[in-house]
Amino acid sequence: xxxxxxxxxxxxxxxxxxxxxxxxxxxxxxxxxxxxxxxxxxxxxxxxxxxxxxxxxxxxxxxxxxxxxxxxxxxxxxxxxxxxxxxxxxxxxxxxxxxxxxxxxxxxxxxxxxxxxxxxxxxxxxxxxxxxxxxxxxxxxxxxxxxxxxxxxxxxxxxxxxxxxxxxxxxxxxxxxxxxxxxxxxxxxxxxxxxxxxxxxxxxxxxxxxxxxxxxxxxxxxxxxxxxxxxxxxxxxxxxxxxxxxxxxxxxxxxxxxxxxxx
Amino acid sequence: xxxxxxxxxxxxxxxxxxxxxxxxxxxxxxxxxxxxxxxxxxxxxxxxxxxxxxxxxxxxxxxxxxxxxxxxxxxxxxxxxxxxxxxxxxxxxxxxxxxxxxxxxxxxxxxxxxxxxxxxxxxxxxxxxxxxxxxxxxxxxxxxxxxxxxxxxxxxxxx
Numbered sequence: 001x002x003x004x005x006x007x008x009x010x011x012x013x014x015x016x017x018x019x020x021x022x023x024x025x026x027x028x029x030x031x032x033x034x035x036x037x038x039x040x041x042x043x044x045x046x047x048x049x050x051x052x053x054x055x056x057x058x059x060x061x062x063x064x065x066x067x068x069x070x071x072x073x074x075x076x077x078x079x080x081x082x083x084x085x086x087x088x089x090x091x092x093x094x095x096x097x098x099x100x101x102x103x104x105x106x107x108x109x110x111x112x113x114x115x116x117x118x119x120x121x122x123x124x125x126x127x128x129x130x131x132x133x134x135x136x137x138x139x140x141x142x143x144x145x146x147x148x149x150x151x152x153x154x155x156x157x158x159x160x161x162x163x164x165x166x167x168x169x170x171x172x173x174x175x176x177x178x179x180x181x182x183x184x185x186x187x188x189x190x191x192x193x194x195x196x197x198x199x200x201x202x203x204x205x206x207x208x209x210x211x212x213x214x215x216x217x218x219x220x221x222x223x224x225x226x227x228x229x230x231x232x233x234x235x236x237x238x239x240x241x242x243x244x245x246x247x248x249x250x251x252x253x254x255x256x257x258x259x260x261x262x263x
Numbered sequence: 264x265x266x267x268x269x270x271x272x273x274x275x276x277x278x279x280x281x282x283x284x285x286x287x288x289x290x291x292x293x294x295x296x297x298x299x300x301x302x303x304x305x306x307x308x309x310x311x312x313x314x315x316x317x318x319x320x321x322x323x324x325x326x327x328x329x330x331x332x333x334x335x336x337x338x339x340x341x342x343x344x345x346x347x348x349x350x351x352x353x354x355x356x357x358x359x360x361x362x363x364x365x366x367x368x369x370x371x372x373x374x375x376x377x378x379x380x381x382x383x384x385x386x387x388x389x390x391x392x393x394x395x396x397x398x399x400x401x402x403x404x405x406x407x408x409x410x411x412x413x414x415x416x417x418x419x420x421x422x
Binding site for chain 1: 318340341370371372374400401402404418419421422
């Protein structure tokens with residue numbers, strides 16, 4: 001079992017598919033992750049399960065890896081769920097979680113935007129450009145920059161979990177780049193496919209951050225570091241040339257446009 | 264109906280029978296982590312150099328007696344002021360001093376350590392009231408200590 005503790009989760013799941021089901025039972029959704037380089041030991045640590053559940057999880061994984069071994073699976077005292085308590089964040093992490101709210105509202109609108117995609121009219125192209133600007137300016141420049149330029153620097157950037165977050169950001173940027181090129185060619189199919197891919201990518205990315213990464217980071221940060229981060233995030237907000245209010249208006253208007261008509 | 268036993272803040276309790284303190288690991292002389300004087304809220308100057316940009320503890324008087332590892336786990340690398348929200352007079356001065364920490368000394372964080380007894384909640388309320396009235400925002404953490412030194416709650420309040 002010890003040798004698997006230091007192996008990437010994707011490699012383990014490929015070899016022992018049952019491990020994915022075991023992890024799912026504890027709300028650890030590593031299965032769909034397309035990177036999967038996080039080590040099993042880090043995944044267990046980062047989810048901060050209650051001690052009895054962690055013991056049970058490890059015993060079940062050991063059983064899935066080596067069914068012939070006589071392993072006693074301990075009974076968990078509490079109901080299996082990693083999110084039994086409401087997550088509480090330090091103020092800088094809460095700020096990042098709050099910024100996710102506007103991004104999630106945009107992600108929720110993407111299917112409607114795709115359904116009504118119009119690359120021929122000026123109005124249609126303007127909507128696509130405004131959506132791309134929301135991604136580039138608010139989600140990437142305003143929000144992801146706080147993570148990449150400040151937050152991640154407090155941690156080992158070679159850690160698998162941080163690498164995965166960087167890869168998600170890079171993937172998002174390449175989808176945007178392709179969308180802009182497709183808009184020039186009036187290629188609605190590529191724009192639609194990339195918007196949906198971006199929606200899927202960011203939905204999972206935000207879930208990982210809200211439920212796993214930020215709580216784990218909060219656990220590692222000292223009181224002094226929390227104060228520093230809060231102050232640095234505030235400095236970014238004061239100096240950056242991105243106005244969050246502009247994007248709130250954009251999302252408000254889009255929600256009104258696609259709101260179901262009454263009567 | 265339960266027998267009235269008086270205010271929980273001053274109710275008599277004897278912990279001797281459940282004493283685990285003497286069975287812990289033996290340690291040598293513990294070095295003080297206090298790096299300033301004075302510490303009482305009425306006596307401190309909120310503009311003192313050791314408060315500038317500091318991580319500050321606002322600690323209820325009883326906390327350091329209840330919490331065995333207070334110096335190592337909480338006081339280390341911090342500046343401090345102590346107060347009793349139940350017995351101290353003139354707490355409006357405290358309010359102004361906390362505001363001055365935030366706005367003028369530009370403290371990095373404020374950690375409020377209180378006992379579990381109801382009257383101690385007043386110190387956290389005071390800190391939050393001061394923070395609400397300050398121009399700057401700082402992260403505020405609160406720690407609730409049980410009467411036998413256990414940490415009952417340790418959380419960040421909204422900044």
